[in-house]
Amino acid sequence: MRIVVRNSSTHTLAELTEREAVALRAWYGNASSSEDEAIALAIIRRVKGMDGWIECDCLDGRHQPLLAPIQQERTFTLRRLTPKDAARDRHHERPNHALTCPFHVDKDADPALLDRCFHLRPLPRFDRTYIDALPAIPTRLAEVSSQDSARSTERNDRPSRLGGILWRMLEKAETNVIAPLQDFPNLTLGNQLAKLRSAARELRVLRTWTLNALMSTWAADYWDPDSRWQRLLATSRPDWPEGLRRTGFMLLFSAGISTQTIMPASSSRTIDVIAKVRQPLRGDPASRGPFLTLLNVDFQEDDEGPVRAVQAYAQPVYNGDTLFPVESGFERDVSHLLFWLQQSLFDAAPELRIKITKPLFASETPIGLCRPDFVLEVRYKDYPPRKLIVEAFGMETDEYRAAKEKTLPRMQHLGPIFGISPKDLTETNSGVTGRRLQEWVVGQVRTD
Numbered sequence: 001m002r003i004v005v006r007n008s009s010t011h012t013l014a015e016l017t018e019r020e021a022v023a024l025r026a027w028y029g030n031a032s033s034s035e036d037e038a039i040a041l042a043i044i045r046r047v048k049g050m051d052g053w054i055e056c057d058c059l060d061g062r063h064q065p066l067l068a069p070i071q072q073e074r075t076f077t078l079r080r081l082t083p084k085d086a087a088r089d090r091h092h093e094r095p096n097h098a099l100t101c102p103f104h105v106d107k108d109a110d111p112a113l114l115d116r117c118f119h120l121r122p123l124p125r126f127d128r129t130y131i132d133a134l135p136a137i138p139t140r141l142a143e144v145s146s147q148d149s150a151r152s153t154e155r156n157d158r159p160s161r162l163g164g165i166l167w168r169m170l171e172k173a174e175t176n177v178i179a180p181l182q183d184f185p186n187l188t189l190g191n192q193l194a195k196l197r198s199a200a201r202e203l204r205v206l207r208t209w210t211l212n213a214l215m216s217t218w219a220a221d222y223w224d225p226d227s228r229w230q231r232l233l234a235t236s237r238p239d240w241p242e243g244l245r246r247t248g249f250m251l252l253f254s255a256g257i258s259t260q261t262i263m264p265a266s267s268s269r270t271i272d273v274i275a276k277v278r279q280p281l282r283g284d285p286a287s288r289g290p291f292l293t294l295l296n297v298d299f300q301e302d303d304e305g306p307v308r309a310v311q312a313y314a315q316p317v318y319n320g321d322t323l324f325p326v327e328s329g330f331e332r333d334v335s336h337l338l339f340w341l342q343q344s345l346f347d348a349a350p351e352l353r354i355k356i357t358k359p360l361f362a363s364e365t366p367i368g369l370c371r372p373d374f375v376l377e378v379r380y381k382d383y384p385p386r387k388l389i390v391e392a393f394g395m396e397t398d399e400y401r402a403a404k405e406k407t408l409p410r411m412q413h414l415g416p417i418f419g420i421s422p423k424d425l426t427e428t429n430s431g432v433t434g435r436r437l438q439e440w441v442v443g444q445v446r447t448d
């Protein structure tokens with residue numbers, strides 16, 4: 001990335017270091033450490049001071065996408081300069097960012113609804129134990145009133161922060177792992193929620209309050225001011241600093257969602273959310289549920305009123321017993337096939353152990369980051385375990401397919417790949433596909 005002269009990007013003012021570029025992308029992608037955030041802020045202030053723009057380097061072509069620093073009172077951010085639809089010819093020199101770049105502008109989809117970076121999430125920051133509460137109300141109101149619609153669409157397709165918190169919890173609790181059947185995994189909704197609760201105990205919202213203490217997994221608590229959860233939130237009141245809103249969290253297994261509503265499985269009532277409910281962008285929206293939903297709540301503008309849901313992220317899951325994350329109805333079908341594979345090989349070869357993992361964050365390879373759809377770890381007797389990759393090639397746009405094809409060579413560094421497409425799982429073909437997958441797995445173990 002470079003700092004260039006405003007409106008004249010051929011003139012370079014300064015080069016950014018690789019570390020600075022990483023920090024900017026991590027900040028924009030909501031995956032930053034506090035060090036990244038400090039670096040990103042320093043760069044934006046510097047560019048603002050130089051009256052320059054930042055030129056990204058995510059494309060191969062001659063023209064690179066541009067970013068302009070913005071200052072609103074004491075808040076700094078970046079605006080993505082892409083041609084407006086009406087003026088597309090005028091600004092041909094302002095291309096969109098590459099699909100894998102966190103600054104990419106999603107034009108077609110409703111940005112508030114979708115998590116665009118599904119195929120390549122950043123590396124998890126396990127050094128961060130603090131998670132974000134809601135900002136204080138006055139700040140939020142100031143932002144909203146000064147925000148024109150263009151600005152809000154620009155900002156909205158950043159990956160969801162709540163999504164990031166949910167994935168960290170799922171990863172810590174290993175809800176994204178189905179243990180080998182030899183270990184007798186006891187999969188029930190109650191067990192899975194208990195594991196997620198202990199993971200939430202290791203995350204902090206404030207120095208004195210863990211995420212677990214401020215989180216309910218019981219939908220009825222939303223309407224019950226006398227619930228233990230709401231009483232704890234009341235107790236926490238003096239501990240909130242001025243810059244933060246008193247924030248509570250709910251982690252709910254939900255049968256369905258709509259644009260601004262959550263239907264918790266344990267209640268006949270629905271929860272209305274102020275912002276649009278976000279979810280991964282994959283596959284047919286009609287077959288995405290059920291979901292595990294993380295939402296945050298405040299207590300109205302005056303911090304005195306009844307609880308209200310502010311934001312929510314809905315992660316599709318295989319079912320309520322496993323809460324195993326999937327990203328589309330098709331991935332749910334592939335998971336079903338993998339669970340069948342695990343059971344059938346357990347019956348046929350009791351000494352073959354198979355662990356199924358749905359990676360929630362990217363893995364590092366020598367040629368870049370990638371995030372396989374599923375990873376099988378197979379182990380026969382005392383032989384060393386082998387990693388096998390299963391990719392779900394669902395019905396996606398050409399653009400997404402191209403992005404995925406780019407990451408396939410990276411995945412080959414992690415292990416051999418077995419691809420599954422929708423035609424492999426039709427009623428007539430699924431039997432053959434199952435046997436082919438069994439043979440492939442057994443063959444991979446034998447090659448050692």
Ligand SMILES: [Zn+2]
Nearest residue numbers: 056058097101
């Ligand atoms: Zn870019």
